Amino acid sequence: MSERTAPTAPRRRSHRPTGRGPRRLVRSLAGQLFVVQVVIVAAVVAGGAVLAYLFTADRAEDAARRQVTAVAHAVADSPSVRAAVGAPDPTAALQPYVEQVRADTGVSFITVMDTDGVRWTHPLPEQIGRTYLGHIDWALAGQTRSETYTGTLGPSVRVVAPVWDERHRVVALVSAGLTVESISAQLSGPLLALVGVAVAALAVGGVGTYLANSRLRRHTHGMGPDQLSHLYEYHQATLHAVREGLVLLDRSHRVVLCNDAARELLGLTGDLDGRPVVELGLPEALVAAVLGEEPVRDEVHLTAERVVVLNTSTIGTGPGLGRVVTLRDHTELQALSGELDSVRCFTEALGAQAHEAANRLHAVVSLIELGRHEQAVEFATAELELAQQLTDRVVAAVGEPVLAALLLGKAAQAAERGVELTLTEDSRIDDGVLPPDLSARDLITVLGNLIDNAVDAAIAGAAESPVPPEVTVTARIAGGRDCTGGDGEGCDGGDGGDGGDGAGVPGDCLLLRVADTGAGIDPGAVEDVFRRGWSTKQDGHGHGLGLALVAQTARRNGGTVEVGRERGAVLTVRLPLAGRPGGPGGPGGEPGEPADRPGGSSGREREGALA
Numbered sequence: 001m002s003e004r005t006a007p008t009a010p011r012r013r014s015h016r017p018t019g020r021g022p023r024r025l026v027r028s029l030a031g032q033l034f035v036v037q038v039v040i041v042a043a044v045v046a047g048g049a050v051l052a053y054l055f056t057a058d059r060a061e062d063a064a065r066r067q068v069t070a071v072a073h074a075v076a077d078s079p080s081v082r083a084a085v086g087a088p089d090p091t092a093a094l095q096p097y098v099e100q101v102r103a104d105t106g107v108s109f110i111t112v113m114d115t116d117g118v119r120w121t122h123p124l125p126e127q128i129g130r131t132y133l134g135h136i137d138w139a140l141a142g143q144t145r146s147e148t149y150t151g152t153l154g155p156s157v158r159v160v161a162p163v164w165d166e167r168h169r170v171v172a173l174v175s176a177g178l179t180v181e182s183i184s185a186q187l188s189g190p191l192l193a194l195v196g197v198a199v200a201a202l203a204v205g206g207v208g209t210y211l212a213n214s215r216l217r218r219h220t221h222g223m224g225p226d227q228l229s230h231l232y233e234y235h236q237a238t239l240h241a242v243r244e245g246l247v248l249l250d251r252s253h254r255v256v257l258c259n260d261a262a263r264e265l266l267g268l269t270g271d272l273d274g275r276p277v278v279e280l281g282l283p284e285a286l287v288a289a290v291l292g293e294e295p296v297r298d299e300v301h302l303t304a305e306r307v308v309v310l311n312t313s314t315i316g317t318g319p320g321l322g323r324v325v326t327l328r329d330h331t332e333l334q335a336l337s338g339e340l341d342s343v344r345c346f347t348e349a350l351g352a353q354a355h356e357a358a359n360r361l362h363a364v365v366s367l368i369e370l371g372r373h374e375q376a377v378e379f380a381t382a383e384l385e386l387a388q389q390l391t392d393r394v395v396a397a398v399g400e401p402v403l404a405a406l407l408l409g410k411a412a413q414a415a416e417r418g419v420e421l422t423l424t425e426d427s428r429i430d431d432g433v434l435p436p437d438l439s440a441r442d443l444i445t446v447l448g449n450l451i452d453n454a455v456d457a458a459i460a461g462a463a464e465s466p467v468p469p470e471v472t473v474t475a476r477i478a479g480g481r482d483c484t485g486g487d488g489e490g491c492d493g494g495d496g497g498d499g500g501d502g503a504g505v506p507g508d509c510l511l512l513r514v515a516d517t518g519a520g521i522d523p524g525a526v527e528d529v530f531r532r533g534w535s536t537k538q539d540g541h542g543h544g545l546g547l548a549l550v551a552q553t554a555r556r557n558g559g560t561v562e563v564g565r566e567r568g569a570v571l572t573v574r575l576p577l578a579g580r581p582g583g584p585g586g587p588g589g590e591p592g593e594p595a596d597r598p599g600g601s602s603g604r605e606r607e608g609a610l611a
Contacts, residue, residue: 032225034213041205049198056190064157064178065146071105072144072161072176081112085163085172090120091128099123108153108182111175112163115140120172127152132175136160139173148180155180245308245327248315253277253291256322265308265327285531286310290325300330302548305556393423398475399431402440403447407473410451419458419469421451427475434510435577438557445553446573447475449546450514457518457569465517467567478511483574509559510575518568529563547571 075081075098084093090112098110098121112121117132133151138144139160146159158177162170220228239246245262249255255272263269268280278287286301289310296312307330315321360380367376391408398404407423414421434443451471458469521529530551550573554561557575564570 031213031217033216034209037209037213038206041209042202045198045202045205048201049194052194053187053191056194057187060183060187061157064183065159067105068107068157068176068178069144069146069159069161071101071107071110072159072174075101075110075112075176076161076163076172076174081163081172081174082165085112085165090172095121095125095128105176107176108156108179109151109175109177113173113175115170115173117173122152124152132173134158134160134175136173136175140170142170151177153179157183243329245325245329247277247325247327248322249277249290249325250322253323255280262325262327265306265329266303267305290323300545302545302552305552306330307549307552397423397427398429400429400434400443401431402443403429403475406444406447407475410448410455414451414455414471417455417459418462419455419471421455421471421473424472424474427473429475429477429510433477433577438510438575438577442553442557446550446575447473447512447514449550450512450571450573453546454514454516454518454569454571458516459518461516461518461568464519465567467517470517472515474511474513474515476511477508477577478574479508482511483509483576508577510577511572512575513570513572515566515570516568520565520569521563530561 078097080097081094084090084097087093094112098112102108102110102123109123110121111119111132113119113132113136117136119128119130119132122128134149135145135147139162142162144159144161146157148155148157150156151158156177156179158175160173160175163172163174165171223231239257239259242259243261245265246257246259247255247262248257253276255275255277258268258272263272266280266282272280277290282290283302286303286308289296289299289301290312292312295314296310299310301308301310309328309330311326311328313324315324364376364380367373367379394404394407394411398407407421411421451473454471455469458465458471462469530547550571551561554573554575559573559575562572562574564572
């Protein structure tokens with residue numbers, strides 16, 4: 001029973017209506033176009049053949065009319081015919097003559113008759129003496145006309161011409177004609193040639209159409225018009241829905257497609273179709289990676305305001321049709337990585353302090369066991385004073401908790417690496433001074449990367465420096481010349497404050513300066529310092545991103561970065577507290593208006609500054 005029922009169930013289901021409509025014999029777009037083109041070619045060839053046949057038939061009929069007209073006039077004008085008409089027995093004289101003329105000219109019949117239409121001659125002797133079948137009225141009136149009439153030999157094209165005597169009277173009539181059958185026989189040869197040409201044209205057209213549609217089928221992958229339409233709709237919906245940036249380039253590296261996410265990540269506006277990627281105003285490192293011969297995998301790049309992860313791949317094989325570029329926003333993740341680095345720094349600092357505290361505790365216990373109580377107390381309090389001194393200095397000068405925590409953590413980390421981190425006496429930032437739109441992540445990115453680079457530089461230059469490795473940090477609210485680099489104009493172009501009370505007023509800026517005792521930065525490399533990938537380290541660990549992030553963060557917040565030199569490198573970041581792009585109190589007095597230029601400076605930049 002199972003062998004009977006198992007195969008029948010799917011057969012019954014297969015005949016149920018699915019609601020998809022009747023299946024077409026040809027589903028692919030190429031197949032449908034092939035059928036349409038074959039039908040069109042066949043119709044054109046058939047129509048051309050019919051028109052050519054009709055034209056040829058009309059030409060043949062005209063030729064037949066001219067032929068029989070000439071024969072009829074020649075016989076009617078013949079003197080022998082005129083003489084025989086008046087004889088007692090016209091048939092005896094005319095029949096042999098007209099039959100000879102008929103044979104020589106190739107017409108179907110020549111009939112000579114009296115004015116009453118009674119035949120004197122005919123190709124069929126039994127028809128002699130009978131009445132002519134056709135119209136003779138206009139011939140009796142002296143006119144020559146042609147007509148198609150059905151006579152004793154069948155349908156024929158015929159002409160009736162009058163025979164005139166010496167007194168210009170119609171004394172007889174001459175009719176000459178060609179049967180339609182003989183005219184059609186003359187067309188058989190051209191008709192066969194025409195059919196052959198039509199068949200050849202149809203075959204050539206069909207082969208050409210097949211080859212063209214085979215190529216189209218390969219390019220459309222055999223999909224039908226509905227599938228292609230749905231694929232295009234899915235394609236458009238997907239491009240605008242995905243959060244990753246997608247850019248398609250052709251062989252000439254021109255933009256074929258750029259979705260909304262890519263426009264936002266790269267800061268692109270306007271019509272991009274057909275524009276070369278080198279003309280989009282993107283960073284040189286990003287353009288070089290996109291145009292490189294080798295595919296790129298998860299490579300971090302910086303744009304004007306974002307950190308993006310770049311991936312590229314070639315479309316097709318060999319030279320390919322172009323290139324696919326995908327972009328992921330890494331800005332938030334990079335900021336979180338900075339915060340994680342700070343937390344890890346705090347953890348390492350706590351571990352180092354715990355280790356040092358354990359060592360100091362062992363030393364104190366040992367002194368007590370040795371009975372040297374005064375020395376034990378002196379040692380313990382001295383270490384506590386040294387540990388607390390920096391903490392008190394940072395907490396007293398920097399009321400902003402994020403900056404204070406970062407400085408304490410970096411100081412402990414630097415001390416563990418043998419570098420002394422100090423905070424200048426003029427450093428002061430009260431709590432609540434920084435605007436809400438200046439995020440803690442940006443502060444960590446800027447100051448954390450500056451200190452990390454300074455510590456590395458101080459360690460690298462320790463062998464050649466006459467002083468111990470040291471990093472000096474200045475963090476304060478500044479105004480006036482300190483916000484412009486020395487010309488006495490504030491960050492918003494107005495007069496600044498005295499820069500020492502720690503309270504932010506319109507025109508003030510947050511000044512972060514980090515100096516080290518390293519070898520400094522080569523003056524010829526100042527323009528490349530903030531470019532992604534630039535680094536003085538040669539350990540191959542992918543350095544060269546920290547300062548680029550500092551420059552990007554400063555630029556995003558409307559600030560500037562300046563490179564200077566004292567004992568070593570000095571990097572200064574100025575972030576405006578008022579008049580920032582998109583913030584309140586910008587130029588023009590309206591909230592949200594962007595500043596005229598990043599940093600709101602007076603239009604002058606010191607040498608080595610990056611706006």
